[in-house]
Amino acid sequence: MTSSPDDLITLDDGVLTLPLATADNGTALDHELILAGAAELGRVARGDVDAGAILLSSTGKNFCAGGNVAEFAAAPDRAAYLRGLANDLHAMIGLLYETGLPVVAAVNGWAAGAGMSMVLHADIAIGGAKTKLRPAYPGIGLSPDGGMSWTLPRAVGPARARHIIMTDQIIDAQRALDLGLLAEIVDDDAVTDTARATAVQLAAGPRGSMAAIRRLVHDAAGRTLTDHVIAEAKSISQLSATPEGIEGVDAFVGKRAPDFGSVR
Template identity: 70%
Template sequence: MASDLVHVDDNGILTLTMSTANAGTALDHELVLESRDALRAVTRGALDADVVVLRGDGKNFCAGGNVAQFAAADDRADYLRGLADDLHSTLAYLYESQLPVVAAVKGWAAGAGMSLVLHADIAIGGTSTKLRPAYPGIGLSPDGGMSWQLPRVVGAARARHIIMTDQILDAERALELGILSEIVADDAVEQKAYEAAATLAAGPRGSYRAIRRLVHEGATRSLTDHFAAEGASISVLSATAEGIEGVDAFLAKRAPDYRGVR
């Protein structure tokens, strides 16, 4: 990985920085590509990680796409399709990696930034955090999976309302809707996000990956098919080193050491 903005630390936390102070904390295309490379390496077994943290390096999590660059493109349609395809392939690798995802949502998360938040399992916001679809404001439609993910979080009718009216959701409203998981002081957002990530990194890797997979795949399965998937998953995990350690530790009334049995 070429940048310290995309890296794995000693705790197994893969940091993916999606924006910097440049261009008003717009989504950084090069960082999207670098993040894709890192996630692809995880899926291929070339990079070991336990959890992903999504963050921004400026005052905002991500203020959306770089509209000035949209306007400057010789062929806007081709340029926007390329940007969307790159973002979508990055997110596809995020799901393929099966890693739990924590988002440190400070400041604004607008447009593609809001889309990214919706892919987090745990999204930590600050008291000043605000989210906004932003697409209708520039006459465009969502990308980054917003129109797929938001209805699954808030319901289809509410999702249409939020996106079409370009609502600004403050932190409390986003928490109420289930988009944010927790609100902390603005200056504690990243610290809390990394604390949550460290807890996940020390936990049962197989369990978390299975939970993420089951929750997402459950949206398109019948209940009976999902019963079968749950039964198969819990059975497989019970025979893994982590599953055995978890049960044995419970019976011994001690804290499980999941890292020690990997």
């Protein structure tokens, strides 16, 4: 029996879990989950849902094996179908950033095509020994979506990004770690639990700090150093006057563990 998106999207311990794929279509990107995930992220961005971190995951053996190519082929108007699918995926990605929440990815198995694109939007991507990343687009005569042609050059440099995408390289877990595409490699059967534990830890932490860190790192590529340190000074100053900032500093001085949840 196929589960509905509403059953698969969960909020526990402050972590909003957004599956991208299920076993139903061979862990291809699930359009309905993308639409449902975007709707839930919109509620988070509006303040209607209280989440502290986002976990990107899958309920199948792979994180996401890419787009459902069979559905591409079956579409009466392939160009219109692909444009709509890409627009929906990009709307979800935009909302990931709009929430300001830290994003963790549980990258089990393959992350290909749009799946690899989504890994690149995670702040912390946890993989296993069998994790593999692949652009996959040239193999079907298409170009990237999901922001891959924007995020990958920023992660590995333009020359290496062109090489990886154009030659459709399969990147194993160790190389992905070396390139900075994965943050950590764990046992394959521990990927999901480790990623969730990481997301729970982030959700329990100082949420203003997490949002500021994500924003500063993301914005750094488009700023001069002079402009960026001004933004850093403004951010640290503003955070110092928030309840979380006050609690963190006071806890440090008092030689106790901070309780950020008590001041939200």
